[in-house]
Structure formats: structure tokens, C-alpha cells
Amino acid sequence: MKALYNDGSVNECEDELKVIRHTAAHVMAQAVQRLYPGTKLAIGPAIEDGFYYDFDKEGGFVPEDLEKIEAEMKKIVKENLKLETYTMSRQDAIDYLKSKGEIYKVQLVVELPQDASISFYKQGEFVDLCAGPHALYTKAVKAFKLTSIAGAYWRGDEKNKMLSRIYGTAWESKESLEKYLTMLEEAKKRDHRKLGKELGLFAIMEEGQGFPFYLPKGMILRNTLIDYWRELHTRENYHEISTPMILDQQLWLRSGHWDHYKENMYTTMIDDQIHCIKPMNCPGGILVYKNENHSYKELPLRLAEIGTVHRHERSGTLHGLFRVRCFTQDDAHIFMTPEQIPDEIAGVVRLVDEVYTKFGFNYHIELSTRPENSMGSDEDWELATNGLRSALDKLGKEYAVNEGDGAFYGPKIDFHVEDSLGRTWQCGTIQLDFQLPQRFDINYIGADGEKHRPIMIHRVIYGSIDRFMGILIEHFGGKFPTWLAPVQVRVLSVSEKSFDYAEQVAAKLKAAGVRVKLDNRGEKIGYKIREAQLQKVPYMLVIGENEVQDGTVVTVRKRDGGDQGTVKLDDFIADIQKEIADRV
């Protein structure tokens, strides 16, 4: 596709969708200004999957406005206006925008570098300050839909005025648009908040905003994840500990959390002394390390903790299990010598890879560097950042760099998993920390008999077990593999004549370590199957007179494969036990 660049040239564009979406944003702004004269424009970029434009309009927009705007946009597309571009001198641009009352655009021009070329794009009566590139004609915007209205601060700063943002999506063809909208529908069906309710996994109540309740079935899923985690960490020579939920404020002053994280911490008074509900497990882990003397021979020392933390997140940011105020980390703190850094990082990266692969996730890695408002010296930060970088390079892992997104005590490697719908979520992280060992003055005795300072890694694999569960629910759409399924088998009797045998079958399965539920209600078999299907139980065993007569067989129905025919109960048990043990 050819695009119009702001030097006036027409060239093949690199990113067709981006050009279409950016032009769609202009078409939308044009439609809005036609329908609601006096509406001021802020910014309107192309984004992933679509575009938005921020408007300053008295009274904002209501949902019905979207239809009107969409209709006007279709008109503009049909008019097939030609896009033109031209530049203005700085002062002319400011004067022009001022004359039109576009105060936000004026501000944008004022903040542009002195030597910047100030370009405008024009289509019909509509003119917008813009760097382009854009489509040649408005008809390029042929497949679009406005999706939502939202508030957004001018320049993303909450001290500024709240503007009205309209989001839309735009594609190169009607088919792609349809496909995208279908994907959105599918994502909605898989929403973990919806499935969590339907499958009886967890609940969030008004009485505890951001504090999830786990229901019996959710608890099975959660414990199964923890069992798997424990097995791996035992194998990898981690030592599991548990540290208190509430600790004296002095600890948090020393760790630096009080300075850097105070607004997110809950506190409580104990005997007139401020105590903090832990928002992180690290200070506790350090106290455990400090509890005794250590030799270099013990290093690396890997202390793991299934640690529940509480953080005050702003009410508007809460979201199901993805963003909560109480969650449990599969945490570990590794204390080591500087020489051990590369191997330890590599070990964690391999472990993360093993776990994510087990769940069928693809993932990508990001390296986050020093943020503003961080503690420690430049040298330490550089050393730590290079340590992470070289570990990743040595492993040959590809990664993106996220400048300024590190923790306040050190740089980090983040793992972003991609679910079955192609969305990504940050889960695992490895953080290198030179600060806390200093602050707590921890050390080990080296081969030279002298004290040395260990280096510390903070790492999680699931991240938050709660969030990971939410991701798993959406990733599998509630259809968990057998080893994770809260109920693995439902035994369904056809009629009263098979109640007794059904009960025996269920008892045998239970004894074999299978999570089984017996359905001996006086309902038709079709009804029982429907309910088991809706609950997404992997296996259903239909028990009727045929099975009773033989006395050793069951008829198997699979959640995804339907009727599997009749097999020996012992064979079924052996197969499902293997499936569960292999965690496939």
C-alpha cells in the first residue's frame, strides 16, 4: 500500500495497518467535529488492533454517539476525500491552531523541538497537526468499528484535565475486521471472571474489594499448581520457608520499602508499634538468611516461599484475579557469590521454560533497567544489569529491553506468557539485588576466612499464583487438562438399576487417587451429560444396565471426543492415572 509522507512524497509504507488506523483516527476526528462543532482535539494515534482519539467535548460522549459518529465516518469514507500534507513555520502553526481554538495542539507544537518540521494533514474541511504518514484517500478506511468510550488524562497525567477518548478498531479488509471481532467474542467467553463464577472456582465479594475468595474447586486447582511447584523446587534444591504476614515497621524502614512503597502498604498497630502487612516476601527471606552464619560452601542458598502478600492497589485498577490486593507469590530468594550469578540465572531461566512449556505457553523475555526513584549506586546498577544481560546472551535467549521499568532495588528479567488467544501477560520475573544484602548487612564466610557480601536474586515463576490461575482459566477456556481439572471424572448412572455399580466405580476411582464425582440423581442421562459438559469435566463414565451386567467395564465419554465406547474399568484407571502423573 502507498502512503502520503509529510515531506509530500508518496511511497510504499512499511506498516499498512498502522497507516489505515492512523487515517481512521483522523476520519473519526473529522466526523466528531462535523457532528459536535467546538470539540477540541488532543492526540489520536494508531495502536495495537486499532486507534483512538482524545477529545475535549463539553459533557463527553454517550454510547449512542458512537453510532452517529460511525455513520458520519462511513460518509467521509464514501466521499473518498484526498489527503494532502503541508508544513508551516512554528509561529504560523501556533497562530493557526490558536485561531481554531485547538489549545491542546498548540501545546504540542510549543513542545516540539526547535528544528522539527511542523506538518499538517488535510482531508476536505478537516485539518490536523500530524507527522503522518497517511493513506492517500479516505476510502482506505473501509473496515472499522468504534468500540468504546473512556476517560483519559491529557498527556496521561492525572493532574491534567480528563478528556474523552473514543477507541476504534480498523483493518485492511472486512474479513479481518470480522475475524478480530470474533476473537474479541471468544475472549469474552473465556473471561476468567465469568468462568470462575460458572465453574465455581473463586469469587470476589463486595465485602473484600480485590481480595479473592477461593471456592473448593478453585482450591484444588491452586493446590495442584503448588504441588507441582514443590516437586520441581525440591528437585532443584530449593529449601521452603514461610515468613510472617505482619512484621514490625522497623524492618520495612531498613529494607527501604517504607520509603519506596509506603502508599501500597497496609499497616496495623501492635502494642502501640506500627506493623506492616507484608507487600513482598524478601525482607522475611533475608531475616531467615541472617538467622545463622553461612559459609561459601552453602552457596548458592535457595530459599523458596509460597508467600501471601497484600498491596494497596488503587480501586480503579483492580481486575478479577489479574490485579488484586492480596495474592500469593511462588517466591524464592537465592543468595550467592558474584561468580555464581550466571549459572543461577541460567538455572532459573531453564526452570521457567520448563514450567511454561508444561502449560503450553509461548513466552517472550524483557529486560527492565533502572527506574527513577530507585536506590543504590550507578556502579551497582550497571553491574547488576550487565549480569542479567550476559546471562541471557549466554543462553542465547532473545529479549527486548524495557528502559526504566526495573524494581526500585534492582534490574529484572520479565517473562511474558502468550495465551491461546495471542494475548500476553507478565508472570515470571528474576530480579538481581545488590541493595538489600547491604542494607541488612548480610554475609558469608569465604574460603579465605573473611566475611563477604552475598548477592541476592528475587525470582518467581508463576508470578502471582492467583494471576497465573486467571491466565490458565482463560488459556484453557475452563477446559483444564486432566491433572489440573478440579473434577477429573463424573460417574453418571443411567437409571436406578445402575446406582449401586456406579457407586462402586466411583469408590474405586477415588481409591485410585482420581478426583471423581458421582451423579446418582433421578435425572435422564442426557441431562447429566449436559451438566458435566458445561462444567467441562474431562471424563464422563456412563453406567447403565450393560455395564452392570458385565460388572468390570465402564463406557467412557470424553469432554472433547464424545463417546469412546466401553472399556475395562481397570484399564481406564491405569490410563487416567498415567495421564495425571505425566501432567499432560
Added chain:
RNA sequence: GCCGCUGUGGCUUAGAGGUAUAGCAUCUGAUUCGUAACCAGAAGGUCGGGGGUUCAAAUCCCUCCAGCGGCUCCA
């Protein structure tokens, strides 16, 4: 926190100033049935909380609470 929208029995939902809809789930009875919903009946709601307007409020107004979308993508 901020902006916008929403809030009706456990769940999904009708209702837009005049006595609270329906389906699913629940309970009771009947049915004994072979791969996604058998039939009949019953019970269940101070319409998110509080305040106001009105002869009369689920419905209009104020306020608080909660949920949802967004506030990161920078002409």
C-alpha cells in the same frame, strides 16, 4: 483515585411514575430413562445502601457503595 457506563431472587434477565417478569438453578411430587435440558407444583426479591421529589418511585433527583471499560501506546 479520576472519567464514562452499569447495578432487579444464587445465575441470566423483562420492566422507563400506578400492586415486581420469565428462564435456569433450588425444594416437593411424578418419571427409571443410553450420550448436551422429562413433566407438574412450590418456595425465593425492602429492585446495591441511604436520603429526597410525588397521592404514588425499580422507574425522577442527590449521595454513598460495588461492578465494568479506560486512564501505558504521544502530532
